[in-house]
């Protein structure tokens with residue numbers, strides 16, 4: 570079910586952030602209809618794609634309170650435990666405004682402000698993701714965002730899973746709207762009667778969601794491409810095949826479009842993991858999904874040494890990278906592109922998905938080359954601050970005028986010259 574292939578074949582299985590013309594056309598149509606018809610389009614698409622006809626897209630306060638009562642106490646405890654660890658990690662990311670004062674009294678600086686209203690996409694579809702609610706919302710709350718609007722697709726009975734709503738309450742969401750897919754992204758970008766227009770849309774989702782976010786970028790800001798889940802494991806002969814197989818399956822079970830790759834220096838480990846994956850997959854509730862994902866986007870490859878393994882992994886720039894080798898800290902220095910790196914046999918990826926604290930919304934499809942994990946910074950924006958005095962103007966003004974003249978921008982030069990002349994200094 571998971572093939573052992575050569576390096577070239579493995580690279581051919583690599584997923585990219587590209588979309589087909591057909592996908593682009595579909596999502597453009599959805600966006601245009603939501604822009605033109607507002608809630609009416611949201612209701613129609615929810616009927617078409619989620620199979621439910623809704624009279625109201627709103628989740629009422631009472632539904633949120635009921636959800637907290639409805640979920641098992643064990644789950645509430647886990648949500649609060651995870652929320653606390655996620656909050657603590659993200660508080661370390663806060664950046665403060667700052668100023669620098671020069672000897673002549675010039676003050677320069679940077680002011681940091683939270684965004685005012687953000688939209689958080691929480692995937693629904695085939696799985697329930699309360700952890701994704703925490704991971705998206707807590708950094709926004711830590712940053713000081715005033716209003717967090719959460720969108721998520723309804724289930725066939727029109728409800729939102731209680732665990733998702735309970736997580737929204739724990740995390741501090743202000744409003745929940747029952748709508749998913751590209752239509753939800755369009756609603757957040759342009760605003761409808763039920764969905765307020767936001768400044769930024771964050772959160773993972775399937776290809777329709779990821780593409781819609783890219784298409785509305787510019788109208789609003791977006792975080793990054795966080796699409797179908799991925800894992801790469803680099804393992805040597807010391808790795809336990811049971812652990813490696815379990816971790817590959819942990820991401821493969823997300824969806825038929827997930828990818829799971831093992832790069833190893835040991836042919837024995839490769840064969841053992843292959844057998845182990847088959848054995849463990851049979852026991853999984855979502856085994857069918859994992860199996861399809863592994864057939865499509867899964868692979869094992871044997872390389873000559875760990876340096877080659879690290880280079881191959883850097884080429885893939887995976888969302889999650891596990892280093893199951895004798896000296897993971899030694900290998901870390903060779904890793905340049907990965908959304909999150911897990912070191913050693915006990916740092917299994919699902920700990921990062923749920924409770925460790927770092928964000929699980931990570932760049933996918935090779936975009937870890939340039940995108941970072943979702944974090945507090947995504948919810949902050951900065952303004953620069955400049956305050957000149959007379960002395961500094963006399964020093965810098967002539968230099969600025971020379972540059973303005975080189976650019977042929979006379980009014981720029983004149984704005985400085987009138988001040989220099991007022992001070993009795995020669996404008997040029």
Ligand SMILES: NC(=O)c1ccc[n+]([C@@H]2O[C@H](COP(=O)([O-])OP(=O)(O)OC[C@H]3O[C@@H](n4cnc5c(N)ncnc54)[C@H](O)[C@@H]3O)[C@@H](O)[C@H]2O)c1
Pocket residue numbers: 595618619691692693694695696698701722748749750751752773774775776777778795796797798823824826827929930931933
């Ligand atoms: N990177 C992360 O942090 C992270 C976290 C959780 C989930 N995920 C990923 O998010 C994805 C969730 O996908 P999902 O599909 O389960 O849920 P989803 O909420 O992303 O998508 C469901 C929506 O897709 C739309 N849709 C479905 N088929 C369509 C079609 N043919 N045309 C137009 N729209 C259509 C529908 O509107 C539906 O509501 C998975 O790939 C999973 O791996 C990633």
Ligand SMILES: N[C@H](CO)Cc1c[nH]c[nH+]1
Pocket residue numbers: 698700701797798799820888922929930931
């Ligand atoms: N592994 C996913 C990100 O790729 C996040 C997640 C949510 N729940 C379980 N896992």
Ligand SMILES: [Zn+2]
Pocket residue numbers: 798819820823919922
């Ligand atoms: Zn996961």
